[in-house]
Amino acid sequence: MRLQHDMLPLVVSHVSYRVDGKAIIEEVSFAINDPGLTVLLGPNGAGKSSLLKLCHGLLPPSSGSIRWGDADARTARQKQAMVFQRPVLLRRSAAENIDHALKLRGASAAERAGVIEESLAWAGLGDVANMPARKLSGGEQQSLTIARAWALNPEVLLLDEPTANLDPSATRRVENLIRSFAATGRKIIMATHNIAQARRLADEVLFMNHGRLLEHAPAERFMGGPSNPLAARFIAGELVE
Amino acid sequence: MQETHRKILSAAAVLVVLAAVASLVFLSSPKGPSITVASTTSTENSGLFGYLLPIFMTETGINVRVVAVGTGQAIRMAMKGDADVLLVHHRASEEKFVNEGYGVERTALMHNDFVIVGPASDPAGIKGTEDPADALRRIRSSRATFVSRGDDSGTHKRELGLWKALGSLPRNDDADWYRESGAGQGATLNIASEVDGYCLSDRATWVKFANKRNLEILVQGDPQLLNPYSLILVSKQKHPHVRTAEGQQFIDWLTSEHGQELIAAYRVDGQQLFFPDALEAAKE
Amino acid sequence: MDEFSNASRTALHLLAEMHPDLIEIVLLSLRVSLSAVVLAALLALPLGAFVALKPFPGRRGIVILMNALMSLPPVVVGLVIYLLLSRTGPFGVTGLLFTPAAMIIAQCVLVFPIIAALTRQTVFDLHEEYDEYLRSLGAGTWQKITTLLWDGRARLLTGILAGFGRAIAEVGAVIIVGGNIVHSTRVMTTTIALETSKGDLGMALGLGIILVLIAVVVNTAVVTIGGSASRRTL
Structure with missing residues (x-):
């Protein structure tokens, strides 16, 4: 199935983001036209996380503009969901965590009950619905934040290093959820520093380093041989500064 | 389930608020008429009030609230209008209080x-x-x-x-x-x-x-x-809210033959603590 | 030691027979302090949360003030409220001086900064953690406040109980604004002060034992809530 996307294209033009005069993101411009999974790849400190937050309207750009279709980033946020590297979970049960997010997005009580059950089942968390969310394992916690995002039925899902703190089996579990999410035809943008993960999931790659966008290419071409020398060294497994 | 949880919680919150407000109102509204007496500590600590006031309450329906402090503080309290009747034992201060217009008159009550x-x-x-x-x-x-x-x-x-x-x-x-x-x-x-x-x-x-x-x-x-105690009704001229009628009733009751007999009859360990003066003083 | 054992005997006797005067005093203490804490919490929770979330000019000053007010001397609070509620004071017409309501107000003033300061700190810390999530979902200020207060419930409850502990153990303010009037404004602490001054140490010690028991119960509750909260949700 293919969703009607009024969020696309995402057009980022000449965006810079500075904190105390230090440039975190510098003169980044790109456009994303297609649904599917875009991976924001680069070493730690490349500015991936900041770029995601700029796109989600959580950070205001110092200069430049970000448009999702006809909407600016802050307005577009209402039809998006974001998952953070460290799962932000409320001090409540798994089910109540989803309930809380749905309530903030204005869902009625009747709608919520069904969606909560459905999304927990989707993420394989049916058994722990009433467990305190923060007592779940790392993999379960991140699965829960993705289930929470799924429950919101967003047009765009933003993922910031969702498996950076997870062991391999938990990573597999979360990746499966991301694949299943992508299969619904929604737009997903995921930041990662993990090349293998990018290989497994990406349809398209944005390669960043030191706050600059160095390459934007379909995943297959990028993995086959990036044109940027730094990107080439990065996917060859060298340490990139 | 979450919804009922919420409802119970908000209901509980509302109940607590109501209870708090109700207790404020309820606690601060005395039943029936009441007067505040600023008194020296000895009359309270000796148990005299504990003995007299329930009788007064039964006979008149007036609730007497005693704030027991030293004579000096009691007089200052009354000057600020925070008491209806003063019961103290320092003649010079009492006369000054009356002369300055804070009190109606000094009435001798008793001595020990x-x-x-x-x-x-x-x-x-x-x-x-x-x-x-x-x-x-x-x-x-x-x-x-x-x-x-x-x-x-x-x-x-x-x-x-x-x-x-x-x-x-x-x-x-x-x-x-x-x-x-x-x-x-x-x-x-x-x-x-x-x-x-x-x-x-x-x-x-x-x-x-x-x-x-x-x-x-x-x-x-x-x-x-000798330690003589007197009663003074706080002047309505200085503090219009003073409960003059009930205050005067309290003074009249204490200085009546009946009240004086009760004072004379009060004993601790078989010992009389206060000696009535009012009838004697009234004769003079 | 002889006096102590005598006083203890009287105290236990009073407790055992549930002496009506004792019960009345204990109940009044509980009612006054509970009302004070509930009122203080109703004011301090939203205010503390607001100060934590909304930057405004002078906020730093307010935070410092709130922390400083936590150690407000009770007698000073008592004196100020006495002057305010006195017949010749600005709120004299209310006729609240020497009533339990005056004591509730005084204790409320004492407890408010404790709850407000703790609320501010709790909400501030949680907000650091939840901010991006809440903004991602477009939560409004009120939704943020309710979310953060609810998720900080374990710590906040601990603070509220600490406030209750301060209120019920406090004597300086209530004896001034309440006047320690029999059957009206006589609470545990003022009775202890009075009975001690009368040399009647049994009643004083009996009430002292109850106060200590309440303190133990409150602190057990604090530990239990804190413990179970960290086991289950934190």
Whole structure:
């Protein structure tokens, strides 16, 4: 199935983001036209996380503009969901965590009950619905934040290093959820520093380093041989500064 | 399930708020008419009010709320309009209060007497002395510990009067033996019994006092130690909200033959603590 | 030691027979302090949360003030409220002086800064953690406040109980504004002060024992809530 996307294209033009005069993101411009999974790849400190937050309207750009279709980033946020590297979970049960997010997005009580059950089942968390969310394992916690995002039925899902703190089996579990999410035809943008993960999931790659966008290419071409020398060294497994 | 949870919670919150507000309202609304009496501590601590007020309440339906503080503080309270009736024992202050227009008139109620208590060992050798001034002179010259109320109460004022009659008040360099407790009669007696000191006390508090230990009465019976209590109705001219009718009713009741008999009948350990004066005074 | 054992005997006797005067005093203490804490919490929770979330000029000053007010001396609070509620004071017409309501107000003033300061700190810390999530979902200020207060419930409850502990153990303010009137404004602490001054140590110690028991119960509750909260949800 293919969703009607009024969020696309995402057009980022000449965006810079500075904190105390230090440039975190510098003169980044790109456009994303297609649904599917875009991976924001680069070493730690490349500015991936900041770029995601700029796109989600959580950070205001110092200069430049970000448009999702006809909407600016802050307005577009209402039809998006974001998952953070460290799962932000409320001090409540798994089910109540989803309930809380749905309530903030204005869902009625009747709608919520069904969606909560459905999304927990989707993420394989049916058994722990009433467990305190923060007592779940790392993999379960991140699965829960993705289930929470799924429950919101967003047009765009933003993922910031969702498996950076997870062991391999938990990573597999979360990746499966991301694949299943992508299969619904929604737009997903995921930041990662993990090349293998990018290989497994990406349809398209944005390669960043030191706050600059160095390459934007379909995943297959990028993995086959990036044109940027730094990107080439990065996917060859060298340490990139 | 989440929804019912929420509903129960908000219902509980509302209930708690209501309970708090209700308790504020309920707690602050006395049932029936009530007056506030600013009184010296001795009448309260001796149990006299505990004995008289329930009878007054039954007979008149008026609830009397007693704030027991030292005479000085009681008078200041009444001057600020925070009491309807004053019951104190320092004649000069009472007359000043009435003359300045704060009180309607002074009515003699009853008396008891002051006693000088001290350790049975009596280091200053005052036992058997009749003149209280003489006793204080001996305490001063032997620099035996004396515990003063130091709180501007009627008893304190009386004690200062006795020192003044000796020529001078205790000074700063007397601090080694002259201690000011700055507290009520009972607290002061507690200190005296703890440090084996001498102390001036009204008889009523002394008799009721439960922690005497080595202390005993050493000087008593001199006319200088007479302790008369009076009642004053706070003036409506100064404080229009004063409950004059109920206040006057309380004064009339206490000074009536009936009230005076009740006062005379009050006993602690078989001992009469207060001696009615009102009928005598009314005759004059 | 003899006095102590005598006083203890009287105290236990009073407790054992549930002496009506004792019960009345204990109940009044509980009612006054509970009302004070509930009122203080109703004011301090939203205010503390607001200060934590909304930057405004002078906020730093307010935070410092709130922390300083936590150690407000009760007698000073009592004195100020006495002057305010006195017949000749600005709120004299309310006729609240020497009533339990005056005591509730005084204790409320004492407890408010404790709860407000703790609320601010709790909400501030949680907000650091939840901010991006809440903004991602477009939560409004009120939704943020309710979320953060609810998720900080374990710590907040601990603070509220600490406030209750301060209120019920406090004597300086209530004796001034309440007047220690029999059957009206006589609470545990003022009775202890009075009975001690009368040298009647049994009643004083009996009430002291109850106060200590309440303190133990409150602190057990604090530990239990804190413990179970960290086991289950934190």
